[in-house]
Amino acid sequence: MTSSYSNSKRPSRLMLALIAAGMLGGASASYFNGTPATAATPLLDKQGQAQTQNTTLPDFAQIAQRYGDTVVNISVRGIKQNVAQAGVSPNDPMFDFFKQFPNPNGPDSGPVPTYGQGSGFIVSPDGLILTNAHVVRDASEVVVKLNNRKEYEAKVLGSDSRTDIAVLKIDAKNLPSAPLGNPDALQVGEWVLAIGSPFGFENSVTAGVVSAKRRSLPEDSFVPFIQTDVAVNPGNSGGPLFNSKGEVVGINAQIFSQTGGYQGLSFAIPIDLANKIKAEIVATGQASHARLGVAVQEVNQSLADSFKLDKPEGALISSVDPTSPAEQAGLQSGDIILRADGKPIVASGDLPALIGAAKPGQKMTLEIWRQGEVLKRTAQLGNIEKDVVVSAQKTDAVGEGRLGLALRPLQPDEQQQAQVQNGMLIEQVRGAAAMAGVQRGDVLIGINGVRVNNIEQVQDTMKQAKKSVALLVQRNGRKIFLPVRIIG
Numbered sequence: 001m002t003s004s005y006s007n008s009k010r011p012s013r014l015m016l017a018l019i020a021a022g023m024l025g026g027a028s029a030s031y032f033n034g035t036p037a038t039a040a041t042p043l044l045d046k047q048g049q050a051q052t053q054n055t056t057l058p059d060f061a062q063i064a065q066r067y068g069d070t071v072v073n074i075s076v077r078g079i080k081q082n083v084a085q086a087g088v089s090p091n092d093p094m095f096d097f098f099k100q101f102p103n104p105n106g107p108d109s110g111p112v113p114t115y116g117q118g119s120g121f122i123v124s125p126d127g128l129i130l131t132n133a134h135v136v137r138d139a140s141e142v143v144v145k146l147n148n149r150k151e152y153e154a155k156v157l158g159s160d161s162r163t164d165i166a167v168l169k170i171d172a173k174n175l176p177s178a179p180l181g182n183p184d185a186l187q188v189g190e191w192v193l194a195i196g197s198p199f200g201f202e203n204s205v206t207a208g209v210v211s212a213k214r215r216s217l218p219e220d221s222f223v224p225f226i227q228t229d230v231a232v233n234p235g236n237s238g239g240p241l242f243n244s245k246g247e248v249v250g251i252n253a254q255i256f257s258q259t260g261g262y263q264g265l266s267f268a269i270p271i272d273l274a275n276k277i278k279a280e281i282v283a284t285g286q287a288s289h290a291r292l293g294v295a296v297q298e299v300n301q302s303l304a305d306s307f308k309l310d311k312p313e314g315a316l317i318s319s320v321d322p323t324s325p326a327e328q329a330g331l332q333s334g335d336i337i338l339r340a341d342g343k344p345i346v347a348s349g350d351l352p353a354l355i356g357a358a359k360p361g362q363k364m365t366l367e368i369w370r371q372g373e374v375l376k377r378t379a380q381l382g383n384i385e386k387d388v389v390v391s392a393q394k395t396d397a398v399g400e401g402r403l404g405l406a407l408r409p410l411q412p413d414e415q416q417q418a419q420v421q422n423g424m425l426i427e428q429v430r431g432a433a434a435m436a437g438v439q440r441g442d443v444l445i446g447i448n449g450v451r452v453n454n455i456e457q458v459q460d461t462m463k464q465a466k467k468s469v470a471l472l473v474q475r476n477g478r479k480i481f482l483p484v485r486i487i488g
Contacts, residue, residue: 058244069147070178071195074118076139119196119239129168131238133159158281165277181247183270194230196239206231216349222356225267232266241268290358290381293324298348302483306470315348319479329379334449339367404431422453436484446472
């Protein structure tokens, strides 16, 4: 079963289609037309001198033959209310085709059956299977078909929507199981192999290379994805991604596509994260995730200049939830988290991925940048109940001129409506602020991390500003930083 995300604001249809795939090539030599697939590749060493390195292509055929039996096809059936096209799930590859025809039963025809397919792989001989949570979402019946065509009704032991991992169990013994590898050891450019059921074509094998590591995607902030160019399509969901040793290093889960099909951007969930979720589900029936209680956004060059950072790195805290672990640890809006438990936070997505992998109750040491100083704070993480670690909207600063804001203090009823105790209402926007995305009706709360409650505080803060400032505004109940480039 597959699904997609679309952005209606763009003229072209961009989708993050949830899918999966899986398997990587082995490290033994391949032969093409009787010639060993080993080549002498000229490289330059650190001194710029030419050197020779022998590279060996993985034996994809051997890996597919050895581990193909560990990959399974998953069929699901369920019931949905008021589906736009009766009998066709929005996750079905043919949904776009059928939606041009009217629903013969009408939009309010009641519950209708839905069907879907995906992939998975066996991780223990007694019938434990890993797949994507979206494959079995809303399923009332799950059937697993092995490579030998035997079918078993599967029980869903549990699923975790935050990481898109589900654990199934079938009543079988002495099954072949896939060995698990270390995704941290993967290198960009390394060969990988996928086996799955794209569009229902079972045990299809595709190969490619690792394009990038630790990718953060919208709506998937808990997963540091492995990006590959392996061809995966709807129906590959939940299949394994193998390294050149024949070890599973990931579960392919998403693609980025303008058409809904493969376009060279595939994303896999690291197997170490999936294995952690599996262990929790097997033990307790569910997975837990830690909570810090902040909204973060990316630090671009303009924000780095505003906060006097040497380079645009870290996670900028735009808001702190009341009574959250972050507030109890003394974190403030405007702090930039540089390291968490000694691990560098380069992109803002690095922080929620680290927090999501931690356990509730665990203490985490945070290194933060505040008002030109590096400070350390220790937070005891909570247990998340709703998505609170999210990526706040960011707008790149463009334009020139003065700040260009007309401000006035908030009236008591406006403070109550906006749920703020201080700040100033932005009545007019022009010049640099307008170009940076500031809007009329926003509430200005701070400048460069300094709270402002009146015009004098704004003027004093602007006197110290150089080429850019970071405005903290509240819009529709959400706090965001907007960098504004100023001249003169």
